[in-house]
Amino acid sequence: MKKPEESKNSFNRNTLIIKSLKKNWRIFLILLIYLISVSIIICKHEPWFDEAQIWLLTRDANLTDLFFKYLHYEGFPGLFYLILMIPAKLKLPYLSLNITSAIIAVAGVFVFLRNAPFPNIIKILFPFSYFIFFQYAVVARNYVLLPILLFLIAKIYRDKTNKIYLFAVLLCLLANTSVHGFLITISLLLLHLVDLFKDWSKLNKSLKSKQFRAFLIIVIILGLTVVQILPIPNDKVPQRENNFSFLNFIKVSFSVLNDFMTENFLLSFVLLFLILLWFKLRGVLLLYLFPNLVLLSLFSIKVYKGWHQGIPFLLLIFVMWISLEDRMINNSKRSRIVRNLALFSTAVVLVIHVYWSLIVSINDFNSPYSASLEVANYIKSHQLEKRKIYVSSFHSISILPYFEDNIFDNHNNGKRPSYFWWSARNNNLIHKKIDGISEEIPINVHSLIENQPDLIIIGIKFPWQENIPRLSGYKFAARFEGNLYWKDRIYEKDSFVLFLRKGISVAK
Numbered sequence: 001m002k003k004p005e006e007s008k009n010s011f012n013r014n015t016l017i018i019k020s021l022k023k024n025w026r027i028f029l030i031l032l033i034y035l036i037s038v039s040i041i042i043c044k045h046e047p048w049f050d051e052a053q054i055w056l057l058t059r060d061a062n063l064t065d066l067f068f069k070y071l072h073y074e075g076f077p078g079l080f081y082l083i084l085m086i087p088a089k090l091k092l093p094y095l096s097l098n099i100t101s102a103i104i105a106v107a108g109v110f111v112f113l114r115n116a117p118f119p120n121i122i123k124i125l126f127p128f129s130y131f132i133f134f135q136y137a138v139v140a141r142n143y144v145l146l147p148i149l150l151f152l153i154a155k156i157y158r159d160k161t162n163k164i165y166l167f168a169v170l171l172c173l174l175a176n177t178s179v180h181g182f183l184i185t186i187s188l189l190l191l192h193l194v195d196l197f198k199d200w201s202k203l204n205k206s207l208k209s210k211q212f213r214a215f216l217i218i219v220i221i222l223g224l225t226v227v228q229i230l231p232i233p234n235d236k237v238p239q240r241e242n243n244f245s246f247l248n249f250i251k252v253s254f255s256v257l258n259d260f261m262t263e264n265f266l267l268s269f270v271l272l273f274l275i276l277l278w279f280k281l282r283g284v285l286l287l288y289l290f291p292n293l294v295l296l297s298l299f300s301i302k303v304y305k306g307w308h309q310g311i312p313f314l315l316l317i318f319v320m321w322i323s324l325e326d327r328m329i330n331n332s333k334r335s336r337i338v339r340n341l342a343l344f345s346t347a348v349v350l351v352i353h354v355y356w357s358l359i360v361s362i363n364d365f366n367s368p369y370s371a372s373l374e375v376a377n378y379i380k381s382h383q384l385e386k387r388k389i390y391v392s393s394f395h396s397i398s399i400l401p402y403f404e405d406n407i408f409d410n411h412n413n414g415k416r417p418s419y420f421w422w423s424a425r426n427n428n429l430i431h432k433k434i435d436g437i438s439e440e441i442p443i444n445v446h447s448l449i450e451n452q453p454d455l456i457i458i459g460i461k462f463p464w465q466e467n468i469p470r471l472s473g474y475k476f477a478a479r480f481e482g483n484l485y486w487k488d489r490i491y492e493k494d495s496f497v498l499f500l501r502k503g504i505s506v507a508k
Contacts, residue, residue, distance in 0.1 A: 024114070026120070026123075027110075027113040027114060030109075030113060030123070030124060030127060031106065031109060031110055031113060031127075034106065034109055034127045034128065034133070035102075035106050037128070037133070037361075038102050038105065038106070038133065038137050038138060039102065040365070041134070041138045041361050041364055041365060042095075042098045042099065042102055042138055044364060044365045045098060045138050045139075045364055045369055046368050046369045046370040046371070046372055046373040046374075046482065047094070047097060047098065047139075047140065047369075047370060047372070047398065047401070048139075048369060048370040048372070048395070048398055048482075048484055048494050049370075049394065049395040049397060049398045049494075050141055051097060051098075051139065051140045051141065051398075052372065052397055052398040052399075052400065052401050053074075053397060053419055053420060054080070054081065054084060054097070054140070054141065054142075055084065055088060055094060055097045055401050056397065056400060056401060056417065056418045056419035056420075057070060057074070057081060057417075057419045058081050058084040058085045058088035058089070059088040059089070059401075059418075060416050060417035060418055060419055061417060061419070063085070066078065066081060066085075067228060070419075070421075071228045071229055072228075072229065072230065072231060072232050073231075073232075073421065073422035073423060074229075074422065075179060075229055075231075076142050076177075076178055076179070076229065077142075077175070077176040077177065077178065077181075077182070077225050077228050077229055078176065078228055079142070079145060079173065079176035079177055080141075080142040080144070080145055080177065083100065083104075084097065084100060087099075087100060094401045094402060097140045097401075098138065098140045100140065101137060101138075101139075101140035101141075101144045102137055102138070104144045104145060104148060105132070105136065105137035105144055105147070107148050108132070108144075108147035108148030108151060109127045109132065109147075111148055111151040111152060111155070112126060112127070112147070112151050113127070115151070115154075115155045116151070116154075116321050117321065117324040117325060118320075118321070118324065118343075119343060121347055122343065122346060122347055122350060125347065125350035125351065125353075125354055126317070126350055128353075128354045128357050129313075129350050129353035129354060129357065130310075130353040130354075130356040130357050130360070130487060131143075131307075131309070131310030131313055131314070131353070132147060133357040133361075134356075134357050134360050134361060134364075135307050135310055136310055138361075138364070139307075141307075142177050142178050143177070143178060143307065143310060143311075145173075145174075145177040145181070146174070146177055146178070146180075146181055146310075146311065146314055147314055149170055149173055149174045149177065149181070150174070150184075150314055150315075150317075150318045151318075151321070152170050153167070153170045153171070153174070153188070153318070154318050154321040154322055156170075157322050158322065158325050160192060161192075161195070161196065161199070161203070161207065161211070162207070164207075164210050164211055164214040165210065165214055167192070167214070168214040168215075168217050168218050171185045171188060171189060171218055172185075172217070172218060172221040172222075174188075175221065175222055175225050176221075176225055176228075179229065179298070180295060180298070180308070180311045182222070182225060182229075183291065183294045183295060183298060184291045184294075184295070184311075184315070185218075185222070186222070186294070187290050187291035187294050188291065189215075189218060190290075191286065191287060191290060193215075196211060232423075244300065244301045248300050249296065249297065249300040251300075252296060252299050252300040252304060253296045253299075253300070256296060256299060256304065256308075256309060256312060257269070257272060257312065259306075259309050260309035260310065260312050260313040260316075261313075261349050261352075262348070262349060262352050263352075263487075267348075270345075271345035271346075271348055271349060272345075274338075274341045274342055274344075274345045275316065275320070275342045275345050275346065276288070277338055277341075277342070278320075278323060278338050278339055278341070278342035279319060279320075279323055279342075281335060281338050282323040284319050284322055284323045287319050287322065288315060288316070288319040291315055292312055292315060295311060295312060295315075296312075306486055306491055313353075316346075317346075320342070320346060323342075324339075355488070356487040356488055359487065359488040360485045360486070360487060360488070363483075363485040364485055367481075367483065367485075368480070368481065368482040368483070368494075369482060369483065369484060369485060369494065370398055370482040370484070370494040371480035371481055371482030371494055371495050371496050372398035372399045372402070372482070372494070372496075373402065374480040374482075375399050375457065375480050375496050375498070376399050376402035376403065377402075378478060378480070378498065379399075379407070379455075380402075381507070382506040382507050383506065383507040384454065384455055384506060385403060385407045387453075387454035387455055387504075388409050388451075388452075388453040388454045388455070389407055389408050389409055389453060389454065389455045389456075389457065390408065390409060390410045390448045390451070390453040390455070390456050390457070391408050391410065391411060391456075391457045391458075391459065392445060392448060392456070392457065392458045392459055393458070393459030393461065393465075394420050394459075395459050395461055395494065396408065396411075396457055396459050396496070397411070397418065397419065397420045398494070399457070399496075400418040401418075403418075405418070406418040408457075409451075409453060410448070410451075410453075445458065445468070445469055445471070448471075449471055449472065449473060449474065452473070452501060453501065454500070454501050454504050455477070455498060455499070455500055455501070455504075456471065456474060456498070456499040457496055457497075457498055458496065458497045458498075458499070459495075459496055460493050460495040460496065460497060461492055461493055461494060461495075462492070462493075468497060471499050473501060473502055474499040474500065474501055474502060475499065475500055475502055476497070476498075476499060477498040477499055477500040478497075478498045479495065479496070479497045479498070480495060480496050480498075481493075481495045482494035482495050482496075483495075
């Protein structure tokens with residue numbers, strides 16, 4: 001029997017929970033709708049190569065090899081890998097990859113809904129915007145960590161000098177999400193040093209000492225991050241050649257800014273101009289422009305993929321958040337007009353993003369995102385996993401997470417590890433330059449038949465791979481279609497064609 005005091009405490013706790021639910025019911029309702037919607041799409045989503053590679057690395061590699069060998073080839077710091085090692089090493093199902101991503105995404109949305117100083121319409125739209133709902137949630141990659149960390153930084157940004165240790169920890173975590181997060185960290189740190197220089201005489205001795213200690217911590221962590229991802233000279237698969245020129249920078253910048261806004265050039269830049277006008281009025285224009293210039297320089301020099309668009313999009317929301325903080329807001333008529341125009345522009349962008357989310361979710365729900373699951377099911381249903389299987393392309397690795405071991409005889413000699421090694425010493429693949437990019441293809445498709453494998457799996461990702469030659473001694477077995485859906489269209493294919501050696505009998 002409960003004591004009177006325990007009953008009273010229990011009653012008080014229940015009362016507080018009820019009051020919290022009543023006060024924040026909109027937040028919990030939006031969060032619940034977001035959680036259910038993302039969960040439905042995840043249950044139908046077939047992870048593609050990039051997702052599979054992350055899972056296989058965390059499943060098959062030990063901590064030392066991951067951080068001191070393979071991350072050099074992946075080009076990502078280890079924070080997301082470290083998180084995923086928990087379900088992977090516990091031998092939880094492959095679905096755990098996307099569930100983990102969804103949990104992080106939900107946490108980020110909660111931080112946004114609970115703390116962001118946006119009007120209700122933006123709070124309703126934002127969780128269902130393209131990158132927050134799909135590309136950085138359903139698709140499980142390192143980028144899912146960016147929203148929650150940027151939102152936590154935005155929450156304390158105006159008071160970062162007084163909360164310098166918390167600011168330092170969040171910057172260190174942000175730096176370990178991706179190269180982009182690393183560059184944003186550097187940018188925010190430099191801007192903080194500028195702010196410190198302006199206000200240094202106003203700080204007391206204790207606060208000054210904290211700044212030095214925090215700066216030292218950040219520098220050490222940034223150094224360790226560089227050690228993780230610094231490429232090994234002459235031992236990494238070559239990617240796009242560096243192409244630095246001012247003309248290319250302008251071209252890429254205009255493309256990126258248009259693509260993440262609305263994909264309508266005129267509309268995008270009218271809306272962006274209105275938002276930047278508000279940033280200028282609020283004194284945060286440099287906070288938006290500086291990290292963006294750094295990111296756009298990276299995109300124009302090294303590599304730019306569609307999913308990178310989400311990073312300047314998040315920066316826009318991040319700076320808008322900070323610009324709307326109540327402190328020292330100018331309530332003049334001009335300020336209110338510019339503020340409302342900026343918020344209206346943001347809402348228009350979000351409406352378009354929600355439309356993209358809807359279309360991509362319908363496509364992913366109705367059709368395979370990757371054909372890897374169907375191929376794995378075919379192999380299992382015909383009991384081919386113990387047969388001699390050869391594959392033709394790196395993205396065939398997306399099939400392997402559905403098996404406990406590596407079943408491909410021409411990949412790592414048919415043994416673990418199952419992940420792909422992006423090293424120039426990997427003899428499985430050579431490189432063919434397509435539109436300035438080195439793509440991995442077999443030396444010769446016909447070379448796959450030299451050792452007479454029982455099953456040949458040919459990956460179809462690019463148009464030039466569609467021209468499949470006749471394989472002597474083999475018969476067509478099946479073709480499975482997959483498409484990496486992007487906004488309201490297809491980004492690229494993720495299909496496979498299977499050939500069985502003639503005379504091989506398989507289970508029906």
